[in-house]
Amino acid sequence: MLSKSDSGNVVGKRNTNQRRLLLNIITKSAGHLDADELYRLARAYEPSISLSTVYRNLKLFKKLGMVEERHFAEEHHHYEPKAMTKHHHLICLGCGEVIEFVSPLAEKMKQQIAAKKDFVITDTEVRMKGYCARCKTNMPSEEKCIA
Amino acid sequence: MLSKSDSGNVVGKRNTNQRRLLLNIITKSAGHLDADELYRLARAYEPSISLSTVYRNLKLFKKLGMVEERHFAEEHHHYEPKAMTKHHHLICLGCGEVIEFVSPLAEKMKQQIAAKKDFVITDTEVRMKGYCARCKTNMPSEEKCIA
DNA sequence: GTTGGTGCAAAGTGTTTGCACTCTG
DNA sequence: CAGAGTGCAAACACTTTGCACCAAC
Numbered sequence A, B: 001m002l003s004k005s006d007s008g009n010v011v012g013k014r015n016t017n018q019r020r021l022l023l024n025i026i027t028k029s030a031g032h033l034d035a036d037e038l039y040r041l042a043r044a045y046e047p048s049i050s051l052s053t054v055y056r057n058l059k060l061f062k063k064l065g066m067v068e069e070r071h072f073a074e075e076h077h078h079y080e081p082k083a084m085t086k087h088h089h090l091i092c093l094g095c096g097e098v099i100e101f102v103s104p105l106a107e108k109m110k111q112q113i114a115a116k117k118d119f120v121i122t123d124t125e126v127r128m129k130g131y132c133a134r135c136k137t138n139m140p141s142e143e144k145c146i147a
Numbered sequence C: 001g002t003t004g005g006t007g008c009a010a011a012g013t014g015t016t017t018g019c020a021c022t023c024t025g
Numbered sequence D: 001c002a003g004a005g006t007g008c009a010a011a012c013a014c015t016t017t018g019c020a021c022c023a024a025c
Helices: A017-028 A035-045 A051-063 A104-117 B017-028 B035-045 B051-063 B104-117
Strands: A067-070 A078-081 A088-092 A098-101 A120-131 B067-070 B078-081 B088-092 B098-101 B120-131
Touching (some): A017 A035, A017 A051, A017 A078, A035 A051, A051 A067, A051 A078, A098 B104, A104 A120, A104 B098, A104 B104, A104 B120, A120 B104, B017 B051, B035 B051, B051 B067, B051 B078, B104 B120
Parallel strands (some): B088 B120
Antiparallel strands (some): A067 A078, A088 A098, A120 B120, B067 B078, B088 B098
16 A cells, blocks of 8 residues: 555655655645654665655645644654645544644635734644543533632 | 742742742743753853753643643654643744634533543544734745645 | 665653652741 | 642753755756
């Protein structure tokens, strides 16, 4: 399902095995990979690949607009292939699952704020956190009574 | 306008000069301080205060729900006093200014998503990026033509 | 052949922690 | 006067960078 010689490529840049491999993993992934996960997946195909190469290429892909960097609540970044449809994120504080969703209200809100604040808005990001159906039963009680 | 003996206090915890000072700076700030800015401001009043103390107290304030930690696009965190009204952020990519805004659509979207995904949503965060009225004239052209 | 890309190790940045001392309660 | 809180320095996790070698063009 995933081979080194897969089609992914970056125009105007050298087409190395490592770069092609990383790009394939990212675009075929379900999204939200972090650098370390990507590194681990890549090593399965190219055991000698280095973490620096992963970071360097992520930075390149980001600059070229091929992936987006996300800052969830954790200390490190997550990367996902640039989406066709603008989606947002819903994060379960119980199991950590990240669910994507779309909402026409986001676009509407963007237009309202752009007009009200006289901004050119290039990016809108909505992030909701909470507890999914499975986790909501044993959700911590402090969530309601913050001392 | 700001003295060590100001009223801020944390119930159930020892009321040290350092803690009181940090809390006062945070609550009186316009918000969006990062740890280093807070450290610099605090040293003006208490030159011997340490960065560890800043971090330790920020963590405490966060746990007690007195401040919120924000992950903007940068590599470090920003902290702001917990707001009475739920607001969101609009960030100018030109000058870096962070503007707060409110929108009833955010709450509406939250309810829609909670119902659709069967989630208990405890937090909603909307972050828009773009260029303010002053910066929009010299906004980079790559913004449109990502190669 | 150039020179952009790589692997490695070392450095950098923001944050946390172990320890002995200090000061609040 | 006990132990929570502090300052300091060392450790930490994630990311970036300098350098010598390699391989794509």
